[in-house]
Structure formats: structure tokens, C-alpha cells
Amino acid sequence: MLTMIREFLQPTIAMLTSLFMSISALFGTAVAPAPERAPEDYDNVKNVIYLIGDGMGPNHLEKTKNELGIELTMDTFEYTGRSRTRSASSSVTDSAAGATALACGVRTYNGALGVYMYDPLNAESHPKSLTELCEENGMMTGIVTTDLTSGATPGGFSVHTFARTNTWDIDTQQMASDFDLIWGGTSEYVSKETCEENGFTFVKTYSEMMALEEGSRSFAQFDNSTWTDEQADAETPTLSQMAVKAIDLLDDTDEGFFLMIEGAHIDKHSHSNYDEGMTEALKEFDETIALVLEYAQQDGETLVVVTADHETGNITLNDDGTYSFTQGSHSAADVPLLVYGSDTFIEDGETVDNIQIPQRIAYSLGFTAEQYPFEVFAAWVDDAKNLIGQK
Numbered sequence: 001m002l003t004m005i006r007e008f009l010q011p012t013i014a015m016l017t018s019l020f021m022s023i024s025a026l027f028g029t030a031v032a033p034a035p036e037r038a039p040e041d042y043d044n045v046k047n048v049i050y051l052i053g054d055g056m057g058p059n060h061l062e063k064t065k066n067e068l069g070i071e072l073t074m075d076t077f078e079y080t081g082r083s084r085t086r087s088a089s090s091s092v093t094d095s096a097a098g099a100t101a102l103a104c105g106v107r108t109y110n111g112a113l114g115v116y117m118y119d120p121l122n123a124e125s126h127p128k129s130l131t132e133l134c135e136e137n138g139m140m141t142g143i144v145t146t147d148l149t150s151g152a153t154p155g156g157f158s159v160h161t162f163a164r165t166n167t168w169d170i171d172t173q174q175m176a177s178d179f180d181l182i183w184g185g186t187s188e189y190v191s192k193e194t195c196e197e198n199g200f201t202f203v204k205t206y207s208e209m210m211a212l213e214e215g216s217r218s219f220a221q222f223d224n225s226t227w228t229d230e231q232a233d234a235e236t237p238t239l240s241q242m243a244v245k246a247i248d249l250l251d252d253t254d255e256g257f258f259l260m261i262e263g264a265h266i267d268k269h270s271h272s273n274y275d276e277g278m279t280e281a282l283k284e285f286d287e288t289i290a291l292v293l294e295y296a297q298q299d300g301e302t303l304v305v306v307t308a309d310h311e312t313g314n315i316t317l318n319d320d321g322t323y324s325f326t327q328g329s330h331s332a333a334d335v336p337l338l339v340y341g342s343d344t345f346i347e348d349g350e351t352v353d354n355i356q357i358p359q360r361i362a363y364s365l366g367f368t369a370e371q372y373p374f375e376v377f378a379a380w381v382d383d384a385k386n387l388i389g390q391k
């Protein structure tokens with residue numbers, strides 16, 4: 001009977017699989033195209049600091065310079081390019097699919113965190129994030145954000161779940177993880193007890209964060225209202241304070257470290273078209289990048305990659321030379337890609353697909369194609385075959 005059902009279902013499933021593949025062909029590459037360079041052709045680095053300005057398009061930089069009358073460290077990078085941000089389900093991505101692309105090298109549907117679009121319930125397999133890849137290979141790993149720790153960007157770098165709204169699942173997976181630090185705003189189901197059971201030092205304030213010592217693992221739940229409402233609170237660290245302390249804690253090993261730093265409020269203030277809020281958030285993100293570059297220059301073995309998950313607000317240039325928001329949602333615009341510490345990561349002026357960025361990071365860290373395959377498409381087909389029992 002089972003065999004009969006199987007025989008009956010197989011052509012149907014095979015048909016669905018080929019339909020999926022046709023759809024993905026229709027949407028353009030669902031996965032990265034073949035590499036231009038072999039994995040071993042990338043400059044080798046020891047550490048990676050990956051900075052994501054949520055919602056930051058090229059005109060966010062122009063608007064900030066224009067309105068605040070400042071220069072930006074982001075304009076000083078030797079290698080600058082662009083990243084195409086589309087998701088598997090839309091030309092306009094959300095932050096969950098965007099983070100999955102930037103963390104796992106896989107295009108998924110909007111709302112998904114670290115799962116394949118054809119296996120949203122993670123029944124058979126899920127893509128591996130850079131954070132997991134690095135952690136499994138003995139590197140120190142950290143996630144720092146001004147969003148809630150369960151936000152879409154930190155989520156894409158740490159968990160696997162079918163919807164970004166699965167807060168309980170996200171909190172639970174993060175508390176059970178082996179990462180060295182997860183810092184951000186307070187999320188609903190994170191508890192001091194569970195964090196401590198899993199070996200994390202639980203942190204609530206700036207002073208507690210500063211008191212952390214090398215060798216400790218920490219889970220920070222700061223007062224999110226401080227960042228959101230821009231009320232100065234000496235007990236809530238700024239993004240740059242978190243970044244400097246996180247580097248200090250992770251920079252303690254021969255195996256190297258991977259640190260993702262997200263500036264979340266560029267996006268949030270762009271959704272509400274709040275000019276001053278956005279430019280201040282971008283300035284803070286830029287100041288964080290300056291401190292990160294200072295470290296990388298001294299260290300000499302650190303790759304710094306700056307990009308965004310998508311553009312928010314569709315900022316355009318006006319006739320009078322000013323810049324304005326023209327919508328309250330995400331746009332399909334390409335976003336900046338800035339690189340320090342590798343001459344082979346991008347060619348200056350190159351535009352890449354977002355999913356190529358983590359693959360290039362993996363190869364820059366010396367991981368092989370087996371450990372972090374460029375041929376995700378091949379894995380995708382294998383997984384699809386496994387799902388229908390055609391091994």
C-alpha cells in the first residue's frame with residue numbers, strides 16, 4: 001500500500017519540484033551563479049566583521065552628508081560596489097529574507113529566517129549561516145544589534161524558522177546556541193535562567209556589558225526603548241560602544257572571530273520618513289564603522305564588509321539638490337557594498353547578488369567549497385531529490 005502511494009505521489013512531487021525550478025528560473029537565480037574565482041583564489045583573512053545598515057541605500061549616505069554637513073567613513077573604502085537585494089518571492093525583499101541571503105547565501109521567501117523556500121518547516125535540511133559555519137570550526141562568534149535580539153537581521157544570522165514572527169522559536173534557538181555573544185534589545189521570551197543554564201552570562205546594562213571578561217559567553221537584553229525613542233540613557237550602550245566591547249571580547253583566539261553588527265534604526269526611521277532620526281542612526285552606524293576600521297588596520301588580518309539588506313524609503317534626489325523619502329516601505333534599489341582587508345573580495349565598482357557576499361566571506365576565511373558550497377543549486381536539487389526519495 002505504501003509503495004502504491006509512493007508510486008502514485010512520486011510523479012506529482014517530481015512535477016512540483018520541476019515547477020519550483022521553473023519558477024526559480026523565472027525569478028532569476030534563486031541561488032548564486034557559478035563563481036568567477038575558485039575558493040582558494042580569495043585573499044585569506046583571520047577575522048570577519050560584517051556590518052549591516054538595515055534599510056541603507058546609497059542615497060541614505062547622500063542625504064545624511066547633505067543634511068548633517070559631515071563626511072562619512074563609508075566614502076573612504078578602497079573597494080566599493082553594489083549588492084542586488086531581491087528575495088526569492090519578490091523583487092522587494094524584507095529583512096528576514098535579506099538577512100538569510102546575507103548570512104546563508106540562499107534566496108528564500110519574504111518572512112523566512114534561515115530556511116529553504118522549498119522546505120520552510122526545516123523538515124529535511126536548512127542552509128548554514130556564516131555564524132554557524134564559523135562557530136562549528138572553532139572560531140569565536142558574535143551578533144550585535146540595536147534591534148531586538150529576535151529581530152529579522154540577528155535572526156537570519158542565528159536561527160532557522162519559517163516566519164520572522166516566531167519570536168518564541170527565535171528566542172529559544174538563540175538561547176540554546178553556542179555563539180559567544182548575542183546582544184540587542186529585550187525580546188519577549190529570553191530569560192536569565194535559560195541563558196545561564198546554557199552558559200551565557202546574562203547582561204542588562206552598559207556597566208554589566210563593560211564588566212564582561214574575555215572567555216565569557218554573554219546574552220545581552222538592553223532597554224530597547226532607549227534606542228527607539230532616542231532617550232539618552234547611560235545604562236544602554238550605543239552601537240559603537242557595543243561594537244568595540246564585542247571585538248575586545250572576541251579577539252582572543254588563534255582561530256579568529258566572526259562578528260555581525262547591525263544598525264537597525266536606519267530602516268525603522270526610514271519607514272516613518274523621519275529625516276533626523278535616520279541621519280542620526282546612519283551617523284552612528286558610520287562612527288561604528290570608523291572604530292571597526294581602526295581595529296582592522298591595526299590587526300591586519302581582519303576583513304570588514306559593509307552592506308545593507310535592502311533600501312527603505314526610496315530616497316530620491318530633488319531638483320534643488322536635497323534628498324527626500326518618497327515612500328514608507330522597502331524598495332528594490334541596489335545597496336552599497338564596501339570592503340576593507342581583501343584585494344580579491346570584489347572588483348571596485350562590481351555589482352553582486354546579495355547571496356554571493358557570504359560565500360565570498362566563507363572563502364576569504366579559507367573554508368572550502370564542501371564546507372560552504374558555491375554550488376548551492378546542486379545542493380538544492382539534491383535536497384529536492386531526497387525529499388522525493390530519489391537518491
Ligand SMILES: [Zn+2]
Pocket residue numbers: 055095267268271312330
Ligand atoms: Zn524595514
